[in-house]
Amino acid sequence: MDRLLVLQHVPHEGPGAFAGVACREDVQMDIFKLWESMYMPDLSLYSRLLIMGGPQSVYDPLNLYPSRDAEIDAVKDFAGRGRPVLGVCLGAQLIAHALGGRVYQNIVDGKPYKEIGFARVQLTEQGKLSPLFTGLPESLQVFQWHGDILDLPEDAELLATGEQVNNQAFKCGGSSYGLLFHLEVTPKMVEELVTVDHEWMHKDNQVDERAILDESYSKETELREMAEKLFTNWLEL
Numbered sequence: 001m002d003r004l005l006v007l008q009h010v011p012h013e014g015p016g017a018f019a020g021v022a023c024r025e026d027v028q029m030d031i032f033k034l035w036e037s038m039y040m041p042d043l044s045l046y047s048r049l050l051i052m053g054g055p056q057s058v059y060d061p062l063n064l065y066p067s068r069d070a071e072i073d074a075v076k077d078f079a080g081r082g083r084p085v086l087g088v089c090l091g092a093q094l095i096a097h098a099l100g101g102r103v104y105q106n107i108v109d110g111k112p113y114k115e116i117g118f119a120r121v122q123l124t125e126q127g128k129l130s131p132l133f134t135g136l137p138e139s140l141q142v143f144q145w146h147g148d149i150l151d152l153p154e155d156a157e158l159l160a161t162g163e164q165v166n167n168q169a170f171k172c173g174g175s176s177y178g179l180l181f182h183l184e185v186t187p188k189m190v191e192e193l194v195t196v197d198h199e200w201m202h203k204d205n206q207v208d209e210r211a212i213l214d215e216s217y218s219k220e221t222e223l224r225e226m227a228e229k230l231f232t233n234w235l236e237l
Contacts, residue, residue, distance in 0.1 A: 007034060048235075056090060072098040076098050089180060111204060131237060134229075150167055169181070186220070190213060
């Protein structure tokens with residue numbers, strides 16, 4: 001039986017729709033709460049690694065992000081052993097950084113630019129052939145919640161692009177996948193994000209939070225079905 005280690009950075013950014021798939025597929029999912037402890041469990045006990053999002057930045061100093069180096073080491077450990085890794089948002093940024101890419105604040109016209117809310121991403125030709133996206137549409141309506149972007153590691157394959165931010169999904173290190181966007185979020189998770197990250201989402205940014213909340217409910221089924229399909233694909237890699 002697969003044993004999956006989940007690195008979760010904050011209480012409101014958990015595995016969401018992915019958790020139901022793990023339960024259905026009889027995958028043991030151990031959620032490691034990094035706000036309670038930065039010390040990694042025995043990585044050799046796990047066959048897969050899932051890294052969730054969070055408000056931290058890869059370039060934050062350790063006093064603001066004390067688990068950063070341990071997480072980077074975990075990515076390198078799993079990648080070195082050829083064990084599958086999936087990172088979402090901050091998780092994708094950690095994978096890119098750990099395997100030789102660059103993560104930095106997105107600046108457009110001299111100002112910080114954040115992708116917030118629902119937007120479309122397009123699969124690249126490599127993405128259309130990727131087993132991670134088997135059965136998913138070539139154009140995906142996804143949820144965005146980030147102010148940092150990334151440059152791909154040298155050996156990476158770009159799997160999905162966006163209109164505002166190009167590098168949206170990638171594969172690197174043989175079996176490591178990163179998604180800058182979210183599919184796993186539920187409307188309840190979006191409500192918590194809007195509440196907890198209220199100051200961040202409005203700073204230097206014009207955003208209609210009511211529209212985002214309404215859209216999270218109207219797209220709930222579509223998003224959940226895509227999340228379940230993608231995560232099932234990943235568990236089969």
